[in-house]
Amino acid sequence: MKTVTKEKGTKAKTDAKEEIWNLRLYVAGQTPKSITAFANLKKICEEHLAGKYRIEVIDLLKNPQLAKGDQIVAIPTLVRKLPAPIKKIIGDLANTERVMVGLDIRSISE
Amino acid sequence: MGKAKHVVVFEKCPTGIKGLDEITKGGLPRGRPTLICGSAGSGKTLFAMEFLMRGAMDYGEPGVFMTFEETPEDLAKNFTSLGFDLHGMIARGRIAMDHVKIERNEIEETGEYDLEGLFIRLGNAIDSVGAKRVVLDTIEALFSGLSNTAILRAELRRLFHWLKDRGVTAIVTGESGDKMLTRYGLEEYVADCVIFLDFRIEEQISTRRLRIVKYRGSSHGSDEYPFLIDETGLSILPITSLGFDYPVSKERISTGIPKLDTMLDGKGFYQGSTILVSGTAGTGKTSLSAAFADAACRRGERCLYFALEESPSQIIRNMGSIGMDLARWVKKGLLKFHETRPMVYGLEMHLLTKLKRVAEFKPQVFIVDPISNLINAGTVSEVKSILTRLIDYLKMKNISTFLTDLTQYEGIQGRTSSEISSLVDTWLLLRDIELNGERNRGLYILKSRGMAHSNQVQEFLLTNQGIDLVDIYTGSGEVLTGSARAAQEAGEKATELTSRREVERRLRDQKRKRNALETKIAALRAEFDVETEEVHLMAEEEQKRQAVLAEDRLEMGHLRKGKSSVPTAKQSKKKRERSVR
Numbered sequence: 056m057k058t059v060t061k062e063k064g065t066k067a068k069t070d071a072k073e074e075i076w077n078l079r080l081y082v083a084g085q086t087p088k089s090i091t092a093f094a095n096l097k098k099i100c101e102e103h104l105a106g107k108y109r110i111e112v113i114d115l116l117k118n119p120q121l122a123k124g125d126q127i128v129a130i131p132t133l134v135r136k137l138p139a140p141i142k143k144i145i146g147d148l149a150n151t152e153r154v155m156v157g158l159d160i161r162s163i164s165e
Numbered sequence: 166m167g168k169a170k171h172v173v174v175f176e177k178c179p180t181g182i183k184g185l186d187e188i189t190k191g192g193l194p195r196g197r198p199t200l201i202c203g204s205a206g207s208g209k210t211l212f213a214m215e216f217l218m219r220g221a222m223d224y225g226e227p228g229v230f231m232t233f234e235e236t237p238e239d240l241a242k243n244f245t246s247l248g249f250d251l252h253g254m255i256a257r258g259r260i261a262m263d264h265v266k267i268e269r270n271e272i273e274e275t276g277e278y279d280l281e282g283l284f285i286r287l288g289n290a291i292d293s294v295g296a297k298r299v300v301l302d303t304i305e306a307l308f309s310g311l312s313n314t315a316i317l318r319a320e321l322r323r324l325f326h327w328l329k330d331r332g333v334t335a336i337v338t339g340e341s342g343d344k345m346l347t348r349y350g351l352e353e354y355v356a357d358c359v360i361f362l363d364f365r366i367e368e369q370i371s372t373r374r375l376r377i378v379k380y381r382g383s384s385h386g387s388d389e390y391p392f393l394i395d396e397t398g399l400s401i402l403p404i405t406s407l408g409f410d411y412p413v414s415k416e417r418i419s420t421g422i423p424k425l426d427t428m429l430d431g432k433g434f435y436q437g438s439t440i441l442v443s444g445t446a447g448t449g450k451t452s453l454s455a456a457f458a459d460a461a462c463r464r465g466e467r468c469l470y471f472a473l474e475e476s477p478s479q480i481i482r483n484m485g486s487i488g489m490d491l492a493r494w495v496k497k498g499l500l501k502f503h504e505t506r507p508m509v510y511g512l513e514m515h516l517l518t519k520l521k522r523v524a525e526f527k528p529q530v531f532i533v534d535p536i537s538n539l540i541n542a543g544t545v546s547e548v549k550s551i552l553t554r555l556i557d558y559l560k561m562k563n564i565s566t567f568l569t570d571l572t573q574y575e576g577i578q579g580r581t582s583s584e585i586s587s588l589v590d591t592w593l594l595l596r597d598i599e600l601n602g603e604r605n606r607g608l609y610i611l612k613s614r615g616m617a618h619s620n621q622v623q624e625f626l627l628t629n630q631g632i633d634l635v636d637i638y639t640g641s642g643e644v645l646t647g648s649a650r651a652a653q654e655a656g657e658k659a660t661e662l663t664s665r666r667e668v669e670r671r672l673r674d675q676k677r678k679r680n681a682l683e684t685k686i687a688a689l690r691a692e693f694d695v696e697t698e699e700v701h702l703m704a705e706e707e708q709k710r711q712a713v714l715a716e717d718r719l720e721m722g723h724l725r726k727g728k729s730s731v732p733t734a735k736q737s738k739k740k741r742e743r744s745v746r
Contacts (some may be wrong), residue, residue: 083281091276115282119289120703126266127282130313145311149276157273 076108077137093130095148181219184401188386198335198356203362228298233306267310391513423462424634428619437563443570444595450569463495466529477502605647
């Protein structure tokens with residue numbers, strides 16, 4: 056399990072509504088799709104959630120038992136653990152627009 | 166591998182589902198996936214679950230149940246009623262369960278993905294219990310959860326290959342579709358074995374049927390097999406595969422009525438044969454059945470009695486009134502009643518229930534009273550097919566089968582009877598004989614294969630000592646039964662008595678006459694004797710007199726002192742007589 060955390064906490068604490076985005080990316084080994092997905096996710100987060108997100112990458116090849124908890128079927132799957140409610144996006148996250156819709160990021164970036 | 170042609174190519178994996186292993190000749194293809202398809206409520210999940218549970222319980226093969234629809238809690242609850250302790254099996258590490266839930270509204274799809282997550286979960290579950298069997302119920306849920314069907318199809322294809330590589334025997338269930346067997350064409354991927362479950366409702370009666378659509382590399386029954394879901398799970402009944410090669414017994418068994426045994430070559434029915442008794446209402450069909458059951462129990466055999474009309478307690482009470490104590494056999498466990506209303510189930514269900522009870526109770530004698538009631542649960546041809554199957558099955562098991570059939574008043578034979586008559590070995594007919602304002606029961610043997618049997622109509626009597634058969638009066642050129650027979654017989658007896666008395670009287674007379682005659686003879690003889698005696702006496706006296714006379718003459722001669730005394734006297738007398746003439 057590798058965890059990538061990027062926090063630039065200055066802005067986050069000023070607004071009560073703004074909280075840390077807890078994102079989990081489920082992958083199965085270093086496949087091209089999962090590498091692409093991670094790259095895409097990072098790019099989006101940097102652009103829209105700079106300083107207030109946390110990405111957890113879970114490799115199911117190493118921890119297969121974790122798949123059950125978040126009902127993972129497809130790989131890669133991105134799970135938005137926080138803020139609630141839980142949202143899932145599957146695929147390599149190539150379509151930024153849809154990722155933002157899926158994660159409900161748009162409102163915040165505006 | 167010189168005899169490769171006859172070597173079984175696929176190893177089979179026994180399902181443990183009653184009847185299925187027979188029609189698939191051993192079970193499902195081992196190490197390969199099998200598709201079970203059918204409409205909602207057709208029993209797919211039950212099929213899959215039983216396969217898994219039997220594997221874990223009876224064949225030492227742990228399993229994985231991956232459910233896409235029902236939650237594990239619901240499943241556990243549903244199957245507790247079938248005696249499957251799902252939680253217990255999970256706790257003991259015999260079964261692993263994974264609930265895959267895909268909520269479409271929670272999921273956004275962007276770009277390329279695969280189902281590796283599912284593979285990993287399945288692989289993890291398989292490894293956790295060392296599973297040999299896997300169930301995916303219903304994997305089609307993926308199609309409603311995920312929209313990229315191109316990916317799904319590719320992944321399903323990969324999944325089935327993967328399952329084969331893992332060497333697990335898998336069951337994949339699928340909802341039946343309009344044009345295809347399954348809504349999403351799963352049959353395309355599962356090429357080895359496809360089983361179709363059908364659930365039909367005809368005239369408010371449901372029947373379940375199972376058909377093996379394909380089974381690559383194996384012969385299999387291709388018919389629709391009715392099956393049953395009850396408290397012990399699924400039961401499938403192989404029927405049409407049955408041939409005529411059942412064992413034939415030469416043993417004879419009593420009918421329970423000595424006179425009827427006599428009519429049947431003196432020995433009764435053949436063991437394992439099929440006996441049909443048909444008759445109109447109140448002709449004594451149940452009594453005959455009960456007598457047969459009673460006789461079987463007396464021999465120490467087990468008897469299964471299907472009562473479709475009366476309750477067992479009623480039968481026991483009624484038979485008590487004709488001197489049969491069936492209750493003691495029930496108590497001993499030799500006689501088992503099973504009561505069902507024909508309308509309760511469809512015919513298939515009836516059949517399966519019966520066969521199941523037979524398998525459980527292992528009776529030597531099997532009675533259905535009456536089969537005509539089954540008509541209520543189906544059409545005539547269906548009843549025939551069901552009974553054919555039933556009779557075949559029982560024949561194979563060498564169980565003597567006793568069926569009764571209620572026939573209509575108008576006709577001699579009922580519809581059911583005539584439909585199944587060819588299947589029946591011994592056919593007894595009970596009929597009413599109406600004569601002189603009374604109704605009596607008559608019994609005759611319509612046919613009885615393989616034995617010399619009586620052609621007589623016998624009067625069938627139900628007395629409080631039991632059942633009896635009486636020869637019908639056939640003297641004086643007429644056939645009489647009941648009181649007419651009794652009257653006729655009494656009349657004859659009286660006549661006979663009178664004539665016997667007459668003879669006796671004559672004999673007595675004759676004797677008396679003879680006595681009289683003898684007395685007379687004695688009297689005559691006595692008279693004669695007396696006469697004889699008198700004659701003798703007279704003769705004696707005469708002799709004496711002569712002697713005395715001679716003496717006198719001698720004396721006179723002496724007195725005359727002459728020499729020629731006597732002859733002279735004689736000459737002189739003769740001379741005297743001559744001179745007179």
